Amino acid sequence: MGTEDKKTSSLCRLTVIFFIGFVIGWCARPTINHGDASKSFLHDFLDEMQAENIKHHLRKFTRLPHLAGSQQNLDLAKQIRDEWMEFGLDSVELVPYDVLLSYPNKTNPNYISIVDHLGTEIFNTSLAEPVPEGYEDVTDIVPPYSAFSAKGQPEDELVYVNYGRTEDFFKLERELGINCSGKIVIARYGKIFRGNKVKNAMLAGAKGIVLFSDPADYCADGVEPYPDGWNLPGGGAQRGNVLNLNGAGDPLTPGYPAKEYTYRSSLEDAVGLPKIPVHPIGYHDAVHLLQHMGGPHPPDNWKGSLNISYRIGPGFTDGLNQNKVRMNIHTNNQVTRIYNVIGWIRGAVEPDRYVILGGHRDAWVFGGIDPVSGAAVVHENVRAAGKLMKKGWRPRRTLIFASWDAEEFGLLGSTEWAEDHARVLQERAVAYINADSAIEGMYTLRVDCTPSLHTLVYDITKKVSSPEEGEEGMTLYQSWHKRDNSTERDAPWISKLGSGSDFEAYFIRLGIASGRARYTKNRKTERYSSYPVYHSVYETYEIVERFYDPSFRRLEAVARVRGGLIFSLADSPVLPLDCVEYAMSLTKYANSIYQLALKHPAAMQQHSVSFDSLFFAVENFTVVARDFHQRLDQLDTSNALAVRMVNDQLMYLERAFTDPLGLPGRPFYRHIIFAPSSHNKYAGESFPGIYDALFDIENAVDWQKAWDEVKRQISIAAFTVNAAAETLKPVVS
């Protein structure tokens, strides 16, 4: 080897050494989490959640009633706090609020009577449900009541109003010529949120409303009443609040958290309290009230299935005597302390980005299904996350776990916390996954979520096994797809979010991408409402263990879906949100609201109503969303700020659909694309501003004004969609 060669060789060696140094130096610099490592953690996380554990949590949390505001529910909060700490969360806190709750008067029970012409009560409804076997010694079972009912003892004729829906009252007033003003009305449960029934009754001038569970709505065919099956027994009745809060949270502190120092309005100025007495009864009691009714026959589709020929009022005139109905309601409103449990796992890379999993803890009685089937799943999610942390994992973003209180009293715990932390949530929350009841049927998965989560939901369900017997080797996605295909494409059916659970403030008010998943019945064949024992004393551990999910594999599947969602949202370097899916949904909603308007072709022409601006906006959004995802494919994921920037665009997209001015008359419903229906809080309405402006427009007093409002709402919707599109464009003009 000559000197030159030596030199060259030496130079080569030095170059190599330099290069090695360079590479190590390059790599030693902190860089963003690519998430490759996390992929295996996702599998670990999903596998960690086990049916047996969920069964154990469910059993443990359903031994006692956990009514909001009760000592038991505080004890349970502390237990959950302690266990979450043991599981390994970074911190867990109890967060109290003092909100308006409502309880029956213990010494002066609520009931409904038939009174004769002398004023004698000749029939009284039951004061409580027969307690299920094994729970005879349990105290503090609150009897069926309508929370926030007005007090009072109105006495009058009883008018049957079917489900008490807007269309039912329209039919009564406009077709049947029956006036409910000054009467007591009786409505069957089902189809819509009970608070809407009460509101409709008040609007019709009723002075009280009785709510009953009809077997047609609360019994499945061929199923026995509990405990031999999972149907509602005749002595069972549905508890529930009858508020019309429209997202306000605590009725005394709308818009602000109910802290000690917070100003509270008077009860007269409170939001959403019914002004009339309300009371729920079971079908055994309902028979007695209904069989004595006179008046014309009800329409066939109003008859229900009580197997008696009850008839519509007016006139509590059964021929022989002048009996009336009397309501005896002594329920008290009471400012009461409630407790949310909030647990944190600090994000490793972006601690200021929050992914929230929240579900309520309070139950009307044992809450076997509502909410503990959900709370047990949250508990397993937390346990699994803690387990992973012990293996060295920490999510890229911060995870927040919430056990909400007082959901049953109007989503109070979750709404107060949202109000309390609105500013940081608006700045930092990536997504909110709701965890109410995890099961309400035995058929397949049900998912309601914002469109941008569709793709992630499909992805996650492909990583989870079907829990159904005989479907070994099948994914949950396949099982779900087979059982409930979308009408629009070859994929499982996903619905939009309505309300009636704790995601409301997060999604509808704050504009945080939200979703929920649970196991459900076959929505095409099983026609009963909700699930039969809903909000009764028969929601026990045993009803789940014996009927709904004996293997607990359905709850395990739900746990994995919910867990997989929060894991991916918290840990993926680029947020797994799909704007093109949002565009597709907007297109569908725009077409649908346009079709609704087209039912008034003459008026549309006369008032020059055009949906062009909305269709242009949706098209604009579609193009921009597609371009955004194309740019995303080119993203340099090693550039931490570039990744943060597109993630901010993804995170804030849902926010962009909100408008601080809110919907007309509903200032806390700020989402312009989605709101709970004005006629049924449970259902989601798309383009709710336009929908409500069009509703019953043919009967508007001032047509010009009514159609002007339609045009205004189209303009607002079009602008909002364009504005949301702008957030996805390149950040500099």
Place this chain on the structure above:
Amino acid sequence: MGTEDKKTSSLCRLTVIFFIGFVIGWCARPTINHGDASKSFLHDFLDEMQAENIKHHLRKFTRLPHLAGSQQNLDLAKQIRDEWMEFGLDSVELVPYDVLLSYPNKTNPNYISIVDHLGTEIFNTSLAEPVPEGYEDVTDIVPPYSAFSAKGQPEDELVYVNYGRTEDFFKLERELGINCSGKIVIARYGKIFRGNKVKNAMLAGAKGIVLFSDPADYCADGVEPYPDGWNLPGGGAQRGNVLNLNGAGDPLTPGYPAKEYTYRSSLEDAVGLPKIPVHPIGYHDAVHLLQHMGGPHPPDNWKGSLNISYRIGPGFTDGLNQNKVRMNIHTNNQVTRIYNVIGWIRGAVEPDRYVILGGHRDAWVFGGIDPVSGAAVVHENVRAAGKLMKKGWRPRRTLIFASWDAEEFGLLGSTEWAEDHARVLQERAVAYINADSAIEGMYTLRVDCTPSLHTLVYDITKKVSSPEEGEEGMTLYQSWHKRDNSTERDAPWISKLGSGSDFEAYFIRLGIASGRARYTKNRKTERYSSYPVYHSVYETYEIVERFYDPSFRRLEAVARVRGGLIFSLADSPVLPLDCVEYAMSLTKYANSIYQLALKHPAAMQQHSVSFDSLFFAVENFTVVARDFHQRLDQLDTSNALAVRMVNDQLMYLERAFTDPLGLPGRPFYRHIIFAPSSHNKYAGESFPGIYDALFDIENAVDWQKAWDEVKRQISIAAFTVNAAAETLKPVVS
């Protein structure tokens, strides 16, 4: 050297080479801009702005009238767009909106008459101002008028209402027993925004209002009228809009940008339009109206300085005849296209963070002071930024320059753009610096800004030289400090933001940290209102060049202050916002509002009104702000995400003080700490919700309700301050 030594030496060498490679590798990785390099760029930037250039821009932009909606103002927009592109901005666009403007009827002029008992007009006010020398050939000088005045020809007695302030009408009604209902009132300009005078007149039931400039308010002592001095000539009058928009922007599209497809309300439903005729006159004309008035003598401090013994109405009874006053107003409201010019410099590191410099371009006539003294300064700011870019500089964050249209018609251009881009601004805007008139006096600097900008303002003014003769070597800070020391500490006086210029939507509605700076008069000794020729035809180039700033060094100083602010905000790695200053201001405001409430000790006690929650909240904020800045001192500025995180906290702090529910009755005023006074749009009020609840509370109809509202507002303020504090806490609980 032994083999061992050789090996060691070789190892050493390799280690060194490796180390060099490592270091180069380390350094080759992209890292955040530490801003050290930028410090010299700041000096370059400040030095680049020169008096001569500003003089040149001012001359160029003041040759013709530039009324909003006119062809000249569109031409000017295009000229500015083209020059900004030449200066080197990345992009410049014209952004149109179609908003409601208001112009006099060209064929049917507005004037005020004295009519005798036969209905003959025995005196008419002038139809126009005498045009200043050199401008005789200019067409399209709009005569003095009150934009958005109602049309009409009311005829009645004239009642003098002093400044037309709330307290003036209280005095008339409560002390003097004078009823304005059904009368025409005449108010002198000054003290408060003219729109508030008109609102007060309407509330008092007046059927028209005449506004006049009194020499007491529009002439400085010892100064000649223009062109011999800078006082208002007797034939000059003040144009201006008389809206009460409360931040709504275009009256027909409140809350939404006035695009082609936007729904427009009817004129009847428009926001803020006066329902009565309004017209402005100069003091030569005013004398004629006032000298004929009868009735009791006015209070001494109402007399003004017209040097005639005019008297208050009622009764246009000068003894000899029954003359009346007739208003002849034919002004038209008209939807008109306006154009903002928006220029961009893309940020190098964080393009999705925006720093905005905006000022209006439209003028009532030539706009020598308002706004072109400001627009010329913006032009110089843009030129200097372009120059720096040619030297290789690019700011860390995106810079946006705006030339707003139709500010004079209710801040329309800036508000529509804010409405149009509310979502991205809310997500991305770091700060808004306003650039209206850069000079209104010859004494010293005047700054109004959000408290978090105090420190930066002081820092920048220390880098700028005093423009005053005889102050060579003195900084602007020193000159300013010497002339206008704060009453609270040893530093120059900085005031809070009110309204009346284009920052309103950005600060009060969107919660973007904002500030403004201009040269001003001596506020302690110069008692005239605004500057004498304000909104008259006498606002020419020459008035600036001859009187206000012959060397153009004052405008240069203002240019450097505004420029230095946007430079630092756009380029500093850590945002130069000071939360501790905010805490200090909050403390001051809380004390001040508490003192106001203490004027009602008995009521405070009776209604159990406590400010404790507010004081606790301010104390909480103070501690948290201090801790935040302590953590900031420890920040690892090489961690791009960590820097972004604290910057987000700093950026969103101002946002945290806003509440989507807005102030009572003023939905677009959302800032809970600052709002324009309900009695004078120009003035800023701190804790405006509490202030308004307390206002005139001793005369409230229902004391219980009134004090409940005070308590509610205290609670909202306390919560908002606590919520803002939360945003500065560590991001994980």
